[in-house]
Amino acid sequence: MDAGLPDHTIYRPEDMSALNGVTLPLVIWGNGACVNAGNSFSNFLTDISSYGFLAIALGPIVERAATGPAQPPAAPAIQQPVDTTQLPRNLPPAATDRAGSKYYKHLNTTKIAVMGQSCGGVQAIEIATNPRVTTAMVWNSGLFAQPSDMGGGKTLSKKDLESIHVPMAYISGDSTDIAFNNANADFEYIKSIPVFRAWERGVGHGGTYNQPNGGEFAGIGVAWLNWQLKGDQQAALMFRGSDCGLCVNPKWVVQTKNLK
Numbered sequence: 001m002d003a004g005l006p007d008h009t010i011y012r013p014e015d016m017s018a019l020n021g022v023t024l025p026l027v028i029w030g031n032g033a034c035v036n037a038g039n040s041f042s043n044f045l046t047d048i049s050s051y052g053f054l055a056i057a058l059g060p061i062v063e064r065a066a067t068g069p070a071q072p073p074a075a076p077a078i079q080q081p082v083d084t085t086q087l088p089r090n091l092p093p094a095a096t097d098r099a100g101s102k103y104y105k106h107l108n109t110t111k112i113a114v115m116g117q118s119c120g121g122v123q124a125i126e127i128a129t130n131p132r133v134t135t136a137m138v139w140n141s142g143l144f145a146q147p148s149d150m151g152g153g154k155t156l157s158k159k160d161l162e163s164i165h166v167p168m169a170y171i172s173g174d175s176t177d178i179a180f181n182n183a184n185a186d187f188e189y190i191k192s193i194p195v196f197r198a199w200e201r202g203v204g205h206g207g208t209y210n211q212p213n214g215g216e217f218a219g220i221g222v223a224w225l226n227w228q229l230k231g232d233q234q235a236a237l238m239f240r241g242s243d244c245g246l247c248v249n250p251k252w253v254v255q256t257k258n259l260k
Contacts, residue, residue: 001038001061009038009057011049016102025111025134025229027055028127030120032140034152037062041117044214044221051222053229054107058120110134111229115221117141117207118179122151129163135228137169137221140205142182158189167194167259169224169239171217173203187255196224196239197255198246220246 002010013019027048031040038057045055114136116124121141128136144150147157168190170183177183180199187197200216208215223245226235238245240259246252 005056007036007058007060009059009061011042011045011055011057013049016106019106022052023106023108024052024054025108025113025225027053027113027115027225028124029055029057030114030116030123030151031058032116032118032120034119034123034150035059041209041214043212044209044218047214047218048221048225051226053113053225054103058123108229113137113225113229115139117209118205119150121179122148122156123153125160125164126151126153126156128166128168129160133166135167135169135224136164137171137224138183138186139217140172140177140179140183140207142170142179142184142186144182145185158186161186161190164190165193167196167228169196170198171207171220172199173205173207174199174201177203177205179205187257190257192258194258194260195256196259198252201251201253 001008012024027045029041029045031037036059038059039061040059041057045057049055109132111134112132114124114127114130114133115138116122117139118141121138122143124136124138125141125143127133143156143158143161145158147155149155170187172180172183174180177199183197183199187195198220208217214221220238223235223238226232227239239256241247244254247254
């Protein structure tokens with residue numbers, strides 16, 4: 001945690017000075033159930049950060065139950081979503097304008113991904129319209145058919161998807177995932193932007209987040225972020241083309257629109 005961001009949890013290299021000129025793109029994360037616990041997806045976010053990203057999760061570090069990936073032992077207050085006016089506050093304090101900050105010259109604040117799982121995925125959709133956002137990943141989530149404010153922010157309807165102008169990815173479990181139909185419907189509604197939709201057979205709403213290193217979902221997240229935030233064309237092969245990495249994986253079912 002950082003004193004300048006008491007309501008967030010930051011995943012970053014322990015020694016920022018050891019980056020030797022490498023700058024880290026930013027990943028803003030909303031938790032499943034919108035829980036106010038920034039360590040509720042720690043396996044997943046630690047793995048993603050280890051590939052050269054600075055991840056910021058909504059909520060402080062809290063005591064976690066011995067089992068269960070997302071819910072802290074005491075029911076926390078729902079974390080309000082980061083909306084378009086709040087997003088800049090999720091940058092580490094004085095990260096870009098004050099020499100002496102641990103983040104000074106170590107962040108690439110022109111490359112920002114917003115992501116979230118379930119309720120947190122709705123939060124990510126809400127802030128994906130921010131002009132500072134580069135890409136969005138929606139995990140085990142999607143908007144309801146009827147307008148809803150489940151993310152704690154504005155009431156969202158499918159029409160709000162028309163305001164998003166960045167590439168998106170929807171990743172979920174199979175039809176046992178309660179958000180499966182929502183994700184499919186969002187994908188069908190989106191017309192003009194690049195969008196990737198994939199779901200894994202035999203996986204439910206809980207994904208693989210609590211597996212060591214975040215499981216298979218973390219690997220997909222790293223590849224998408226490497227492509228979208230770092231321009232890694234090798235990583236793009238997991239998603240692009242009829243013979244993409246996930247396309248030929250028998251565990252996965254894939255659909256795409258407008259990917260180049």
